[in-house]
Amino acid sequence: MRIVVCIKQVPETQDVHLDPVTHTLQRAGVKAIINPFDLYALEEGLRVKEAQGGEVTLLSMGPPQAAEALREALGYGADKAALLSDQAFAGADTWATALTLAKAIEHLGGADLVFTGKQAIDGDTAQVGPMLATILNIPYVAWARKVTFSGDKTIEVERLLDHGYDAVAVDLPAVVSVVKEINEPRPPSFKAKLKAKKENIPVLTLADLQLAENQVGLKGSFTQVVKVFPPPARGVPQNWTGTPPELAARLWARLQELGLQGC
Amino acid sequence: MSLIFYPDKCTACGLCLDACPFGVLSLEHEKLIIGQGCTLCGTCVEVCPLAALELPKEEAPSTRPQIPPDGIWVFAEQHRGKLIPVTQQLIGEARRLADALQVKVAAVLLGHQVAALATTLLAAGADKVYLAEHPALAHFCEEPFSLALTELAQRFRPEIILAGATYVGRAFIPQVAAHLKTGLTADCTAFDLDPEKRLLLQTRPAFGGNIMATIITPFTFPQMATARPGVFKIRPPVHNPTGEIIPVALTSLNDPPHSRFLAIVEEIKERLPLAEAEVIVAGGRGLKEAKNFRLLEELADLLGGAVGASRAAVDAGWIPYAHQIGQTGQTVSPKLYFAIGISGAAQHLVGMQSSDFIVAINKDPAAPIFQIANLSLVGDALEILPALIQEIKKTKLSNRL
Ligand SMILES: Cc1cc2nc3c(=O)[nH]c(=O)nc-3n(C[C@H](O)[C@H](O)[C@H](O)COP(=O)(O)OP(=O)(O)OC[C@H]3O[C@@H](n4cnc5c(N)ncnc54)[C@H](O)[C@@H]3O)c2cc1C
Ligand SMILES: Nc1ncnc2c1ncn2[C@@H]1O[C@H](COP(=O)(O)O)[C@@H](O)[C@H]1O
Numbered sequence: 001m002r003i004v005v006c007i008k009q010v011p012e013t014q015d016v017h018l019d020p021v022t023h024t025l026q027r028a029g030v031k032a033i034i035n036p037f038d039l040y041a042l043e044e045g046l047r048v049k050e051a052q053g054g055e056v057t058l059l060s061m062g063p064p065q066a067a068e069a070l071r072e073a074l075g076y077g078a079d080k081a082a083l084l085s086d087q088a089f090a091g092a093d094t095w096a097t098a099l100t101l102a103k104a105i106e107h108l109g110g111a112d113l114v115f116t117g118k119q120a121i122d123g124d125t126a127q128v129g130p131m132l133a134t135i136l137n138i139p140y141v142a143w144a145r146k147v148t149f150s151g152d153k154t155i156e157v158e159r160l161l162d163h164g165y166d167a168v169a170v171d172l173p174a175v176v177s178v179v180k181e182i183n184e185p186r187p188p189s190f191k192a193k194l195k196a197k198k199e200n201i202p203v204l205t206l207a208d209l210q211l212a213e214n215q216v217g218l219k220g221s222f223t224q225v226v227k228v229f230p231p232p233a234r235g236v237p238q239n240w241t242g243t244p245p246e247l248a249a250r251l252w253a254r255l256q257e258l259g260l261q262g263c
Numbered sequence: 264m265s266l267i268f269y270p271d272k273c274t275a276c277g278l279c280l281d282a283c284p285f286g287v288l289s290l291e292h293e294k295l296i297i298g299q300g301c302t303l304c305g306t307c308v309e310v311c312p313l314a315a316l317e318l319p320k321e322e323a324p325s326t327r328p329q330i331p332p333d334g335i336w337v338f339a340e341q342h343r344g345k346l347i348p349v350t351q352q353l354i355g356e357a358r359r360l361a362d363a364l365q366v367k368v369a370a371v372l373l374g375h376q377v378a379a380l381a382t383t384l385l386a387a388g389a390d391k392v393y394l395a396e397h398p399a400l401a402h403f404c405e406e407p408f409s410l411a412l413t414e415l416a417q418r419f420r421p422e423i424i425l426a427g428a429t430y431v432g433r434a435f436i437p438q439v440a441a442h443l444k445t446g447l448t449a450d451c452t453a454f455d456l457d458p459e460k461r462l463l464l465q466t467r468p469a470f471g472g473n474i475m476a477t478i479i480t481p482f483t484f485p486q487m488a489t490a491r492p493g494v495f496k497i498r499p500p501v502h503n504p505t506g507e508i509i510p511v512a513l514t515s516l517n518d519p520p521h522s523r524f525l526a527i528v529e530e531i532k533e534r535l536p537l538a539e540a541e542v543i544v545a546g547g548r549g550l551k552e553a554k555n556f557r558l559l560e561e562l563a564d565l566l567g568g569a570v571g572a573s574r575a576a577v578d579a580g581w582i583p584y585a586h587q588i589g590q591t592g593q594t595v596s597p598k599l600y601f602a603i604g605i606s607g608a609a610q611h612l613v614g615m616q617s618s619d620f621i622v623a624i625n626k627d628p629a630a631p632i633f634q635i636a637n638l639s640l641v642g643d644a645l646e647i648l649p650a651l652i653q654e655i656k657k658t659k660l661s662n663r664l
Contacts, residue, residue: 011284011285011470016284016470016473016474030286036590036591037591062300063285063287063299063300063301064299064300065299065300085299087265087299087301090265090300090301090302090303091302091303091304092302093446094437094447094449095440095441095444095446095447098441121470121471121590121613122469122470123449123469124449124450124468124469124471124594125449125450126433126437126449127433127437127440127447127449129437130405130434130435130437130438130441131437131438131440131441133438134409134437134438134441134442135441138521139405139406139521139522140405140406140434140438141405141522142405142430142433142434142435143430143434145584156525158528160430160585161403161430161431162342162347162429162430162431162536162538162539163342163530163531163536164527164528164529164530164531164585165527165528165529166402166403166524166525166526166527166528167524167525167526167527167528168404168522168523168524168525169522169523169525170521170522170523171521171522174521174522179584180584180587180591180592181584217303218303218318218319221446222440222444222445222446222447222480222482222483223446223447223448223478223479223480224478224479224480224481225304225305225476225477225478226464226477226478226479227476227477228304228306228469228474228475228476228477229474229475229476229477230473230474230475231468231472231473231474231475231616231617234621234635234637237633237634237635237636237637237638237639238637238638238639239628239633239639239641240638240639240640240641241640241641241642242642244642244643244646244647244649244650245650245654247640247642247647247650247651248647248650248651248653248654249650249654251622251638251640251647251651251654252651252654252655252658254638255599255622256658258599258620260542260566260598260599260620261566261655261658262541262542262565262566262567262568
């Protein structure tokens with residue numbers, strides 16, 4: 001079983017803020033982390049490998065320092081990793097990212113099962129997985145909380161939807177995005193971490209892929225960001241203290257004033 | 264492709280260094296170094312007072328193809344034969360945009376034996392309804408839904424497609440965009456138009472709501488977006504709507520599928536889904552025990568809302584994961600959000616800070632949640648909640664008398 005797990009290095013979002021006055025990003029001390037959802041994708045990849053045999057390959061597109069995220073992820077026990085990094089990939093939207101990842105998967109010999117996180121916490125788009133599946137021309141299942149094999153070419157997936165959980169059957173190869181509920185990631189292993197330290201993580205550039213320069217990065221993107229700005233400020237906060245009945249009565253009166261009394 | 268830099272214009276003022284969200288700019292001996300990892304986001308270009316930085320231009324500026332003929336489409340999401348409110352909300356918004364662009368609004372209804380919903384869609388403001396019924400569309404599954412919508416879009420060619428940013432919409436709409444080779448913006452909270460260029464300006468939160476971004480799809484059609492439920496208003500229904508219902512046959516579902524719906528495993532039927540709720544009553548570790556979540560349910564029921572939770576409460580097993588709000592749970596933006604016994608960790612805030620009005624109840628006056636709350640109640644939730652429930656019941660009862 002060739003398993004690919006897509007991992008993105010992201011800034012810790014809570015540290016990212018726009019200055020409301022200057023509109024500049026305050027990024028003092030913003031740490032780069034592995035997108036939290038991708039750790040669940042990785043754990044699921046490792047579990048499938050343990051049950052079905054095969055190999056887990058980590059794949060990430062990003063600046064050279066994203067190799068650190070891959071190295072850290074290797075510490076959980078994946079077999080190998082590849083980094084897609086090239087100036088030409090800069091400014092990619094979800095389509096261009098998915099296209100680049102898809103060509104890289106083909107370059108690496110294909111995959112039977114690709115796991116992605118539910119979404120990346122920087123852009124919160126949840127679009128790369130489904131677009132990747134479409135480009136690879138294989139099925140996609142979103143929001144998996146359980147993956148089981150029924151035969152060696154079909155999986156059954158339990159997935160979260162707005163009204164509950166459904167089960168679907170999917171023929172492999174496929175792309176599956178996972179939610180946090182799916183598993184409890186294991187801690188990194190000492191042995192794997194040692195090995196990861198010495199691991200040579202190959203860097204794939206545009207030249208390695210069957211793609212033209214105008215198909216990747218900003219040029220290959222269908223969307224463009226035209227403006228970034230801080231979210232609207234909240235009104236002056238009010239602090240109330242008092243006995244519970246006082247607070248309750250005041251709160252209810254206020255909610256009614258605001259027309260928030262519900263049905 | 265990289266950022267264009269004009270050294271002769273640069274005074275090494277350092278504004279761009281501070282502005283760069285990715286920290287890839289640096290100054291060495293007063294010379295600007297553009298490091299690896301630049302995403303060409305353009306933030307530095309905007310702050311540079313001397314125009315010393317420029318984004319690389321498209322070499323051959325792609326010309327936009329002709330405007331497609333079929334106006335604005337709204338994906339009509341239904342669950343078991345009932346429309347999801349975001350559908351009517353988006354038809355209302357599509358109506359506003361369509362009137363400005365002088366085009367029609369079509370609702371696209373996919374399902375099995377759902378024809379009865381078509382009139383509701385017309386009443387919500389659609390000029391026409393494409394009705395595609397097929398047994399493979401009886402339950403949601405990415406493959407048939409994406410194939411069906413793609414087929415229809417290729418046949419009728421809309422200018423814009425909008426869908427709800429629900430779990431369903433966000434699962435298959437990206438596949439439709441990829442099939443159609445066009446841009447898609449996720450989870451928008453506002454739309455506007457550049458009337459001259461007929462561009463849809465799509466605004467959405469990023470970085471967990473810490474930043475807003477406006478995005479366009481400048482060269483391809485349709486322009487596609489998913490939009491957050493609860494943001495747009497439903498219009499008063501049109502009486503005796505005159506729009507057209509157009510049944511359409513699908514050919515893309517004839518091939519044997521690679522994925523199939525099997526069964527409903529579990530239904531969250533007690534109350535409405537978080538994404539649809541105008542009021543969310545969320546509780547955290549401060550509620551102390553599972554049984555105190557009953558209080559939240561009671562309050563939510565009185566206000567017609569849904570129950571949410573912090574990760575700490577989910578991890579404690581007091582409530583299922585589907586209710587978790589935050590970075591590793593759901594992102595919500597209801598009209599009213601109660602954070603009860605929730606400290607306000609950054610990972611929680613990113614999931615709810617774009618709510619319209621936030622009420623926080625916490626016994627710790629220094630709880631970080633108070634920094635983003637509109638209304639901060641300092642006190643014991645286990646005492647305030649029962650009192651609040653009493654108070655509301657009193658009014659609701661006297662209203663009924
Ligand atoms: C990668 C990652 C992802 C995460 N994702 C999420 C996420 O999606 N969602 C999320 O919520 N968290 C998430 N977290 C966890 C987050 O950091 C916090 O640990 C969590 O939100 C805390 O939950 P809490 O506020 O309920 O608990 P606590 O932080 O323990 O706060 C409890 C609060 O209740 C108050 N309190 C206690 N008793 C009472 C009382 N009787 N009356 C009133 N107030 C009382 C206390 O003063 C305190 O402020 C994530 C963490 C990580 C590392
Ligand atoms: N640059 C990237 N490199 C590798 N994987 C990515 C990248 N961007 C997104 N992904 C994967 O796609 C998922 C969804 O990301 P997004 O669509 O950006 O929200 C993530 O959880 C990752 O698994």
